[in-house]
Amino acid sequence: MLLASQTHRYNGRPGDGPDPAIGRELHHEIEVRAGLGIVGDRYFAEAAHQRFSVTVMAAESLERLAEQLQLPEVPHAAPTRRNIILRGADVDSLRGVTFSLDSGDGPVLLLGTTPANPCAWMNEMIAPGAHQALRGHGGMRCEPLGSGWLRLGAAVLRSSAPIGPA
Template sequence: MIEIVALHVSPVHAFEGRPPDGPRPDPGPVSRDHVVVRAGLGIVGDRYFNHPAHRNAAVTFIAAESLAAWPVDPLVARRNVVVRGFDVDSLPRGAVFGLDSGDGVVRFEVHRPASPCAWMDQVIAPGAFRALCGRGGIRCVPLDDGVLRTGKPALAIVSA
């Protein structure tokens, strides 16, 4: 069974510059119990919402299982949606899936992997960057307006 473990919205990009210098402070709430999604734009309040360079990659997903090797908060990977029981990394580009957490189905189209960066060695543990290669999640464009909530949503693979 799939579960939305955590939702993350950040108004700023905290991982800029060099990892040894440390991340920038995140001025907004990190964890949310629900997020508002807008078709083609992303998650309301997130740094990539309606950002032209990220239109096809505005919402990121990661499987909680990818982070299970480390006793860390799943939000440290800075993906918008952390899911358990759904191997998001196995979805090919162009796949469409939908999640319904009680407010109607919100569909997403996979556009590319969300590759990890060197920051993962700083915020998770040394070696996390290499360990997350191929397991860093996916970047998607939302196809519908809607709401996602933590909990156990219904999952539908529309096309793979």
């Protein structure tokens, strides 16, 4: 999944529901720009978010959550508000790691900076208990060190550090 949202959407109390989406949020491709973030995203070119403008999460985190909370199906990743969902990598171990993602148009270089901790909105948007279940598995905030395009589908993750399965 690739998500770029023009608005924050999770404002106020979770029980009041999210703000409406402006424009399309899920994309088949996104453009990442070094030092700026994802073109069209709410954090693009925001100085305060420069080192945290791209968020990455493992699909396995949602599968683990569904099992832990005994949900009838794995929840969609969009409510997590993470920009990029990957499968087969321990995303939560990327802190301090420089890595690249290449979905066919050349590598996009990222630096894992801090954990993307889940918020209380997860209980409202996914299921009761999701906030706690995603702690330690909410993904990683990343600084874009390189520019390029990422497309939906298979991608290659490369890193000098070992990044095993989630």
